Amino acid sequence: MSETLALSKDLINRPSVTPEDAGCQQMMMDYLEVLGFNNEIMNFEDTSNFWSLRQGKTEGPVFVFAGHTDVVPAGPLDKWHSPPFEATEKDGYLFGRGAADMKSSLAAMLVASKRFVKDYPDHNGSIGFLITSDEEGPFINGTVRVVEELMKRNQPLDYCVVGEPSSSEQFGDVIKNGRRGSLTGFLTIKGTQGHVAYPHLADNAIHKSLKALDELAHTEWDQGNEFFPATSFQIAIIKAGTAGNVIPGEKYVEFNFRYSTETTHEELQQRVLAILDKYNLEYDLNWKLNGEPFLTDHGHLLVAARNAIKAACQIDTAPLTSGGTSDGRFIAKTGAEIVEIGPVNKTIHQINECVKIEDLDKLTEVYYQILVELLATPKTF
Numbered sequence: 001m002s003e004t005l006a007l008s009k010d011l012i013n014r015p016s017v018t019p020e021d022a023g024c025q026q027m028m029m030d031y032l033e034v035l036g037f038n039n040e041i042m043n044f045e046d047t048s049n050f051w052s053l054r055q056g057k058t059e060g061p062v063f064v065f066a067g068h069t070d071v072v073p074a075g076p077l078d079k080w081h082s083p084p085f086e087a088t089e090k091d092g093y094l095f096g097r098g099a100a101d102m103k104s105s106l107a108a109m110l111v112a113s114k115r116f117v118k119d120y121p122d123h124n125g126s127i128g129f130l131i132t133s134d135e136e137g138p139f140i141n142g143t144v145r146v147v148e149e150l151m152k153r154n155q156p157l158d159y160c161v162v163g164e165p166s167s168s169e170q171f172g173d174v175i176k177n178g179r180r181g182s183l184t185g186f187l188t189i190k191g192t193q194g195h196v197a198y199p200h201l202a203d204n205a206i207h208k209s210l211k212a213l214d215e216l217a218h219t220e221w222d223q224g225n226e227f228f229p230a231t232s233f234q235i236a237i238i239k240a241g242t243a244g245n246v247i248p249g250e251k252y253v254e255f256n257f258r259y260s261t262e263t264t265h266e267e268l269q270q271r272v273l274a275i276l277d278k279y280n281l282e283y284d285l286n287w288k289l290n291g292e293p294f295l296t297d298h299g300h301l302l303v304a305a306r307n308a309i310k311a312a313c314q315i316d317t318a319p320l321t322s323g324g325t326s327d328g329r330f331i332a333k334t335g336a337e338i339v340e341i342g343p344v345n346k347t348i349h350q351i352n353e354c355v356k357i358e359d360l361d362k363l364t365e366v367y368y369q370i371l372v373e374l375l376a377t378p379k380t381f
């Protein structure tokens, strides 16, 4: 059996629903220790994390594999055709919760590192692992805290491969070289409650905010750029009203921006305020910045990733920035070049999550080739 397959199974068999880790990280650390890595447990509150580093001949460049051992809940068990926490091979696929997101990536990172260290024991630079157990959860005590700690120590990070399942139709067709930012607004419009039969005594919070919300929904925030689609504004929740004969005195609106690198969250906030004020609304508005956008539009890592996929899969990969946010947004703060490379994401978070078994060794090969290109020999690009 391929070692990546065996390790994937071992990880899937551990029910590590966020923030549980179920021994996944200890397994990984034991594996890395044998390869000469220095493990450091960095747990915060209920979240298990570790940082591991193997220094080669020189300190830099520092190449890091980043990922998460936690998985989303299984959902209704009777809908799974095999138990979600018992890795099962069927028809060329490996089934189980986390099979695609992202336990097979973790297994591939381990096996690629083992092969690389064996083939190039005197490699340049350092190989790191930054592993968390809260990527699928509130992302408070995971990667964000570990990165803070590393930055406090001035630990450089040059290149980072995140194991998120980036592929779309076949393994290697898509890698993520950036992500849009995500900004949420929690808006309460204030009016005056009253009887529907006496509108002159009330001030309808729904009516008075319609024009402003319409303008927000139809504003062009930017036009995007080569790597990002235009910034999008979406109202997700509207709540108002208590009874059919009552004019509502309050209206609650929750909205979200997915924004490109053409705009900053400060600019978006200012423009929203300007629109609300233009209509003389009285309101409370709170914000949550879920993640700032990041982009790796050039550099050694992107070149290495493209070459590795070409060699392992005989296809030209497409770097895209679509999809949700990922822990890459926190690592981006270090200034590292970041690329997400992982298996096909069609079944992630679903019932009967699976990964094609033949993709596991290809993924390992891609990670290995990237290590070779970046750390094996002194290279000039």
Ligand SMILES: [Zn+2]
Pocket: 068, 101, 102, 135, 164, 165
């Ligand atoms: Zn994931």
